[in-house]
Amino acid sequence: MVGVVSPAEIPTVAVRDLPKDAVALLDVREDDEWAAGHAPGAVHIPLGELPTRVDELAKMPDDQPVYVICRSGGRSARAAAWLNASGWDAVNIEGGMHSWAAEARPMTGDNPGAEPEVL
Structure with a gap:
């Protein structure tokens, strides 16, 4: 997807430092991970589909960054x-x-009767 980029070159934020609401959040995990549990209001585009679906981000507010999340931080980086x-x-x-x-x-999760969880 991208060439070699030093982790120091990628802007990063800790969850505790995110605003509590009104965050433009992109979840790049796979469908099963998303279904098990995700942040309410997040946009879901799996990492492998991002180049062909990036136009979907145009719906997000343009006055703030797009915060990107996955399971542990590698794919989102x-x-x-x-x-x-x-x-x-x-x-x-x-x-x-x-x-x-x-x-x-x-x-929240998409699996009826199951508590949301992180896969």
Whole structure:
């Protein structure tokens, strides 16, 4: 997706430092991970589909960065690097959904009767 980019070159934020609401959040995990549990209001585009679906981000507010999340921070770092190289203002969320859950941020899932979880 992108060439070699130093982790120091990718803007990163800890979950605890994110605003509590009104965040433009992009989840780049796979469909099964998303269904198990995700942040309410996030946009879901799996990493492998991002180049062909990037236009969907045009619906997000353009007065703030796109915060990118995955399970632990690796895929979202790659997505943020690609987005930044493509002209977007993107920030990787350190620790991904594992950190999101650890900070007790709200989660919802698509599996009826199951508590949201991070796969």
